[in-house]
Amino acid sequence: MIELRQLRAFVVIAEEGHITRAAARLGMQQPPLTRLLHGLERDLGVPLMERFPKGVRPTAAGTALLAEARAVLQRAAGINDVVSRAARGEQGKLALGFTSSSALNPFVPSVIRTFRQSVPGVSVVLDEAGTAELVDALMHERLDAAFVRSQLAHTTNLTNLINTPGLRVDTILREPMVVALATDHPMAQASGSPVPLSSLASEAFVLYRRPAGPGLYDALLAACKAAGFSPTVAQEAPRMTATMSLVAAGLGISIVPASMARLRGDGVVYRTLSGCPGLLAPLYLASRITDRSPILARFIDTVVKQATRDDKQMAD
CATH class of the missing domain: 3.40.190.10 (Periplasmic binding protein-like II)
Known part of the structure; x- marks a missing residue:
């Protein structure tokens, strides 16, 4: 199995063109470096360096290995950074x-x-x-x-x-709930004062199905009960956003989180509520x-x- 230290030694030898200078650059003695080179040549089954009186240079096989070895070492050098980033929650x-x-x-x-x-x-x-x-x-x-x-x-x-x-x-967070009304609803034409929850007792309600939002559904029923009535549920929708289309069509009113007003769909007016201090989303x-x-x-x-x-x- 080829080891990274063998590839690193080979690259330095190729760059220096001299075993002694390569050993000095790597901070090691010449004999161990020579053994690393020989071991790499033995593992690959081909000579990687041509020896000359004044140094060495890569063979054709060595030249091919040099580019691959540099790429492998570069990827290996990046492993620590990848692992560190993942450990810090910065990658993934x-x-x-x-x-x-x-x-x-x-x-x-x-x-x-x-x-x-x-x-x-x-x-x-x-x-x-x-x-x-x-x-x-x-x-x-x-x-x-x-x-x-x-x-x-x-x-x-x-x-x-x-x-x-x-x-x-x-x-x-917890945000207030508001009442959503069709634009032609009488309460939609009133002033901007809050709508008492108890004043909605005779209204038909359009609600999102309970499994889709059980918390808000139950909170609304509890608030209505505290206000003295049980809401008449005329329609249910699979998503809260879908209830706005039903409200706009005049099928009933709905009570939704205040942030739903950001939808600003045609045909719907949002009014704040009063008389329901615990009704929060x-x-x-x-x-x-x-x-x-x-x-x-x-x-x-x-x-x-x-x-x-x-x-x-x-x-x-």
Whole structure:
């Protein structure tokens, strides 16, 4: 087997054209260097150097080896850097998931952009799905982390996301909920004052299906109950973004995270709510605890630091 030290010795001998000068450059004695050259020639089965009274020069086979040896040594020299970068979480891949509503919060694209700019050597792969699908992908190691809105993952083998073994959940932020109305709805034409939640008791609601967003769904029902009514659910949609099309079509109203207003779709007006102090839309980052890579640790650190910084700016 050819060793790197043999190739390194051969390259220096070829560059110096003299065994003694090559030995001095390598900081070794001439006899061991000569043995390295002879061993390489024996391993390859061909002479690599022509000997002359005043030095040596590569044979045709040696000239061919010289270019390859330099390339091999250059790649070998870069291994330490590659390994070090990977250990620091600066090289590799991050598989990141998100629900449709969480991606609309400006924090999510902002922190992903910050992370990519700080570690351009990391490839970020994104996937959108419902909460249950994202948690399943986390548990089966198809994803490293996911932005979700719910603490609950309703699948056949998962109950409470917070208590699911192998998962860590960080609370990133909580934002208010707003009511989405068709532009021709009477409340859409009113002043900009907040809409009391209790005033929506007689309205038909358009909601995203509970498995897609169980946390927000349950929070909304609880808030309505506290306001003295149970909402009449006229339509359900597979994604929160799809509910806006149904609202615009006049099939009902919906209550969504305030960041959904960034969609600015035609036919929908968003109004703030009152009389529902506990109705907040959380944003969580779920990630695996086991087999945590340096890249994932670096991403979580970026998320937590940016969330802390944003909270401080809002407080100021």
